Amino acid sequence: MSNILEIKNLCVSFASDGVKERAMAVSGVSLAVPEGKTVGLVGESGCGKSVTSLSVMGLLSDNGRVESGEALFGGQDLLRLSDREMRRIRGNRISMIFQEPMTSLNPVITVGKQVSEALRLHGGMDAKAAKARTIEIFEKVGIPEAERRFKSYPHQLSGGLRQRVMIGMAMVMRPALLIADEPTTALDVSIEAQILRLMRDLQRDTGTSILLITHNLGVVAEMCDEVYVMYAGEVVERANVTTLFDTCAHPYTRGLMASLPRMTPKGQRLYNIRGTVPNLRAMPSGCRFSPRCEFATEMCRGEKPELNDLGGGHLCRCFYPKDDERPLGGIDR
Amino acid sequence: MAKHIAKRILITIPVLLGLVFLVFFMLNVVPGDPVTVMMREHVKEDLIDRMRQSMHLDDPFIVRYFRYIWDMLHGDLGISWKLNRPVTGLIANAFPYTLKLAVASSLFSWIMGIPVGIISAVKKNSLLDHLSMGISLFGVSMPVFWVALILQNTFKNVLPISGADSWQCYILPTIVLGWSSAGRIARLTRSNLLDVLRSDYIRTARSKGLSPLKVINRHALKNALIPVITVMAIQISSLLSGAAITESVFAMPGVGGLAVEAIKKRDMPLLQGTVIFTAVLIIAGNLLADVLYSVIDPRIRVE
Structure with missing residues (x-):
């Protein structure tokens, strides 16, 4: 098409x-x-x-x-x-x-x-x-x-x-x-x-x-x-809608998903992405999301990730796309 | 709509009454005896008393006030002490000169002020913008008598500088009065238009594919000129009531000049008459602005 x-x-x-x-x-x-x-x-x-x-x-x-x-x-x-x-x-x-x-x-x-x-x-x-x-x-x-x-x-x-x-x-x-x-x-x-x-x-x-x-x-x-x-002037993830909601890969997207209010589990605090959006005139070197990312490593802070295809047109700008070993903030979605 | 206008007109009645009271009261507490003003010195006491009685000056203030209102409603503003003629007639004679000057200078200020304001806003921060805003600011801030004198001095060999015998006599006073009004209108138009051009609905208009000219013409101007029209209506009413200084400097026999003469000669009925005439015009101007406002801006129309 x-x-x-x-x-x-x-x-x-x-x-x-x-x-x-x-x-x-x-x-x-x-x-x-x-x-x-x-x-x-x-x-x-x-x-x-x-x-x-x-x-x-x-x-x-x-x-x-x-x-x-x-x-x-x-x-x-x-x-x-x-x-x-x-x-x-x-x-x-x-x-x-x-x-x-x-x-x-x-x-x-x-x-x-x-x-x-x-x-x-x-x-x-x-x-x-x-x-x-x-x-x-x-x-x-x-x-x-x-x-x-x-x-x-x-x-x-x-x-x-x-x-x-x-x-x-x-x-x-x-x-x-x-x-x-x-x-x-x-x-x-x-x-x-x-x-x-x-x-x-x-x-x-x-x-x-x-x-x-x-x-x-x-x-x-x-x-x-x-x-x-x-995020911060760049595309960080691209996917069709079902892929995105089932298996989003970028930590920022995962953060957005996790911060959606939902019915369960009861009594748990809503997830939030810590920190604030970077200043447009003082972009972090390396990955722009790294200062706020839970999983950021030295490499993330030093090098800039490209938009990689994870298969089927699912693009993600991250060195460590969705890693189930490491759930986000203790709650994975 | 008609109801809204009728309401506005009714509101002016107490304003008018209060205003007449104020003027009447103030001129009453001004020191100086009218009869002595009229009769000069060395007049016999009993003549003064008789005169005073015939002019009803011995009556209580409140009686005189209501008599004045009653007469005013019949178009009688009293007799000038100095000229010994009806004040209404004096104002009626002077008004055509003032009217011509007011119309000319208003037209001048609109024709100059609005386009200059629009161009300045569209060409914001250009040389043209700075230049026209500078000239406008000059017109707004310079005292009219000074501008009048400078113009008289500059054009004394080309144009008449006093009187009101020919249309050429109106050129310089029109520029003097129109310049400051035009400056005010230009600056107001510019700042309003700049505000409007930043608004969301202008972006919507542009997103429809309208040309910049149409965007300004159809979408921006109507919004930007609403406050300008208010100023214009009030301005024309104050010009109509006579530009005292300009008329004096150019020796024009208008209402403003009449008021100045009345002050100089302590002619209370004449002064009272011109002040009330002025005030009525200003109230009418405000009323006009209000009505225009509701015609242009649908949000003001009361359901």
Whole structure:
């Protein structure tokens, strides 16, 4: 199966006021999204997952810069396209859903107008046709009284409805790729389930591939076919979803899994990964996870591990991938 | 919507009453006897008493206050002590000059201020940005009488520097007044637009594939200009009530000049009239800003 998006060796840096050296937020990330599949990009805040997606969209803030790498989409390298060429793809062939449905919609424009805008821009529709199509997509994403809601302003809608509007906006051009950056983080759990179901249904109808960015492993389990785990600007593990949940290999992934709350055993403290994420300007030499890793050896601190194939496309950036002899923090998962 | 506006208008009534009271009270405690001001020296005592009686100056404060309100509601702001003509008429004669100057300088400040603010925000930290913000800051911080004098001195051979006989007379005062307003508007536009351009919904708009021009035009400006419009409405009302200093320096027969004359000559009814006229305009300006605000920003509209 061919890949709809292939990111190769992406490096992104950021400048900040008063500091000469640029901080590397993403260092050499490669990932692929197969056609029609959902790929998860997991990691904690600041690991570079959002920056990766914004680079692909060409939406980095002014102080961010792509240093090197490629993002192949339909035979084109998105990172080399001019702004004008990129605009024809954005919102049309690739679209994006953001985390905060509250602040991601323009407060002074009706939601109907905000959705129909893309139709008029890319689809060349007139106002009337765009409105009809917008109401249609509103119904499809489960917005009740779609006709009336067309004229609503974002503040008149609930969080869940707003995210439905965002999804409608993203899906209205039937994009080949949807990048969803923590689409359910700001929503409560029952709404989260509805939104995820909606995304899956839409994917089935349209065949859109999804790059799902999240820090929620529950969402990954529910939605994804393949998963990339990022840590400190690098991919540390890649596996299909069943492999990842059955036999994850990297100590960081194992830590994430172990820190999921579960029903048993009762009374035991939740596992946590000690320490904090390294400073982007002062990366540890050797393995970037070594200062926080329970199993780190001299070699880990001195040498940098490569992303090795453990078989069947299961990649892991560790010298000692999953070693059953040594359970994590006394509790293995 | 109509209810919201009606409520806002009703709120202005107590504000107006309180304001008239304040002005009336303050000018009452100012020392100096109006009759002697009017009659000059060496006038017989009984004439002064009669005069005072005919002007109802012997009545208690509160009686005079309510009489003043009653007259005011009938469009009568009293008789000028010095010019011996109705204050309402004097203000009505002066207002057209002030109106023309206010409209001209407001237009100047909008036409200059908003585009300059937008360009500065879009070209943030460029030479153009620093230059236009510098010029704006100059306009905001320099005292108007100084700018007025410098302009008069510079253009004295090219443009008229006093009076209001031809449209050319308005050019320099318009620049003097408009410059400081334009500076304020430009700086406010710039900072608001920069804030808005950083927001999430601008990223959403860009993610739709809109061009930078459309992003600013359709998505950013409306949000960024909400506070600017408030300032604009209040600014125009204060310009309408007469720019006392500018009108004086350029010897324009406007409302501001009238107020200055009234102060100089201790003409209390005239001063009272111009102050109340000013205040009413400012209240109206605030009301206008409020209403505009709710027209533009759907979040303010009360259901």
